[in-house]
Amino acid sequence: MEPQRYRQLLAAAASEFAAHGFEQASLNAVIRACGMSKSSFYHYVGSKEALFDRVVEEAATELARDLNAPDPETLAGPDFWDRIEAFVAAALAAAKGKDWYADLGRIFYLPGLSAEQSAALQRVLAGVADWLGRVLAVGRACGAVRDDLPASLQAELVFAVLQAMDRWSLHHMRDFDDKALAELTRSQFAALRRLLSPNTP
Amino acid sequence: MEPQRYRQLLAAAASEFAAHGFEQASLNAVIRACGMSKSSFYHYVGSKEALFDRVVEEAATELARDLNAPDPETLAGPDFWDRIEAFVAAALAAAKGKDWYADLGRIFYLPGLSAEQSAALQRVLAGVADWLGRVLAVGRACGAVRDDLPASLQAELVFAVLQAMDRWSLHHMRDFDDKALAELTRSQFAALRRLLSPNTP
DNA sequence: TAGCCGTTGGACCGGTCGGTCCAACAAAGA
């Protein structure tokens, strides 16, 4: 099918899935939103789950391309946290103002229960968790990350904190000018670092 | 209606709401689970939303009674964190092994979107947020909580971290004996304290 | 012009949902 129409479909689906989760999302609403008939949808895509998988796959590859996350091994050394901060800043800049990214962020962690539904989502989440786990391992090896908590718990804490910060920032973004926002970002990163760093700074 | 049957209904509803959220929860499944006919349910309760409200209300009063959270003002002073830790320990002990509490914990933060549906839930969440906000304010006033982040963001971070710890602990609890579990709890609390404390310990 | 084929609109399917309705039942007061 025509690429433009296909992008419209994926965007509408991403927004619907992000807003309501997989189960609660209405396929009828998606195809209504982009003016596609049901027969066309089933001709090209095949099922609601296939649509979800395509959205996840497309979003993941696009995100991976824009973010180009560093190899964890290259983060080792005394500059560990500086490099992490640089990566986070670059990632934030890349994601700036792209609603599409916000949608797929919601898809990744909001629905909660829909993780089992999609092999693609499971694969992407496993990839992210693996990368984060390796980053934490490298951080521990070079003394930049404390080891008094299980690594998997640390990873989940990082997820939870980032998610909370993202959600809060989305709700309060209009109350900040650029300068205050930069300061806020710095404080947030410092909080994350404080959570993970050993006591000796 | 008979109190015992009523408790059964509330328990079944709590478990269903906790497992699937408000929208996805099936009222038919609830009444099927406790052998109640639809007409009886609508005779006594009236609607799905009313049932949700009753579950929230009942759970909140029971929790409040068991937890007896301290007045934030009594936490002020150099022992701020020690008193917080004592309260958390007491709360954990009170909630130990009560599945009912786990259910309503899920209700409070898992569904995410269902907050707008229920006036009761909104009231309870507002109460908790207010209490937590006052605790944080007291902590700041006595120098036990840092002030480089907005208080509302700090509150959401506390929520997110506690939720992540709770979820992780539920999944990995069977891997720990009592001694290791106590140590884990201590490390978790230390992490929370590290997130909120000023740099000077 | 005839036939083909990828594409499309839209009726339709079985199922589940929350909610309504009424006849039947049991207990109790007369």
Place this chain on the structure above:
DNA sequence: TCTTTGTTGGACCGACCGGTCCAACGGCTA
């Protein structure tokens, strides 16, 4: 015994769901 009152089972309602199916359409080659 008759009636009233509170309670119950379960048929039923319209709406929406994901998914199927088929007739018809439009651009192609011959």
